Amino acid sequence: EPEVTQTPSHQVTQMGQEVILRxxxxxxHLYFYWYRQILGQKVEFLVSFYNNEISEKSExxxxxxxVERPDGSNFTLKIRSTKLEDSAMYFCAxxxxxxxxxxxxxxxxxxxx
Amino acid sequence: GxxxxxxxxxxxxxxxxxxxxxxxxxxxxxDYFIWYKQESGKGPQFIIDIRSNMDxxxxxxxxxxxxxTVKHLSLQxxxxxxxxxxxxxCAENPTSGTYxxxxxxxxxLKVLA
Numbered sequence: 001e002p003e004v005t006q007t008p009s010h011q012v013t014q015m016g017q018e019v020i021l022r023x024x025x026x027x028x029h030l031y032f033y034w035y036r037q038i039l040g041q042k043v044e045f046l047v048s049f050y051n052n053e054i055s056e057k058s059e060x061x062x063x064x065x066x067v068e069r070p071d072g073s074n075f076t077l078k079i080r081s082t083k084l085e086d087s088a089m090y091f092c093a094x095x096x097x098x099x100x101x102x103x104x105x106x107x108x109x110x111x112x113x
Numbered sequence: 114g115x116x117x118x119x120x121x122x123x124x125x126x127x128x129x130x131x132x133x134x135x136x137x138x139x140x141x142x143x144d145y146f147i148w149y150k151q152e153s154g155k156g157p158q159f160i161i162d163i164r165s166n167m168d169x170x171x172x173x174x175x176x177x178x179x180x181x182t183v184k185h186l187s188l189q190x191x192x193x194x195x196x197x198x199x200x201x202x203c204a205e206n207p208t209s210g211t212y213x214x215x216x217x218x219x220x221x222l223k224v225l226a
Contacts, residue, residue, distance in 0.1 A: 004156075031212065042219055043157060043202060048212035055212040091156050099145050099206050102214060104156035 004105035023092030136203035
């Protein structure tokens with residue numbers, strides 16, 4: 001069964017460092033998403049991406065964040081200068097159609113120290 | 114503002130009993146809803162979805178009910194098994210044409226042997 005894959009599964013980084021989280025969405029999907037989940041809290045929308053551009057973003061997704069689809073398979077989330085409060089599980093998701101089911105990866109756990 | 118919330122943060126049920134997990138949503142324009150199951154340290158796993166033109170949808174051992182009048186969604190799990198123990202989230206697509214899904218707070222289901 002096709003699945004969304006994410007790397008790394010866990011990353012520890014120093015505050016102020018740049019981090020890139022990688023995702024390989026399901027191959028025929030067209031819509032891509034990043035969500036995050038702070039420990040013990042709900043899943044929060046960060047950004048959606050379609051047709052090589054950001055479709056929608058939340059207030060969390062400030063200038064420190066960027067997304068890119070550098071080739072036909074990868075979808076990345078970059079945090080330019082990490083803060084302690086960026087520590088969270090980051091989930092990539094993809095969907096075939098807008099307003100339809102989206103499928104999540106297993107997440108990348110980011111710890112900023 | 115938009116919000117999706119759950120009435121019960123923790124639900125404990127005996128193995129073999131039926132479980133009912135509830136979700137309230139505030140946006141009457143939401144047209145698509147998904148239930149996800151999240152096991153510890155893993156990504157949200159799709160369980161079942163329903164569109165706003167339906168009141169009920171059944172899957173394998175799961176049923177989702179949608180009451181648009183009171184903006185209420187429920188997930189029923191028949192013959193609950195130990196493997197059903199997880200956190201369950203409802204998610205809504207607030208408006209057709211938007212690209213984000215808003216998640217509720219989550220309900221932890223504990224299955225007692």
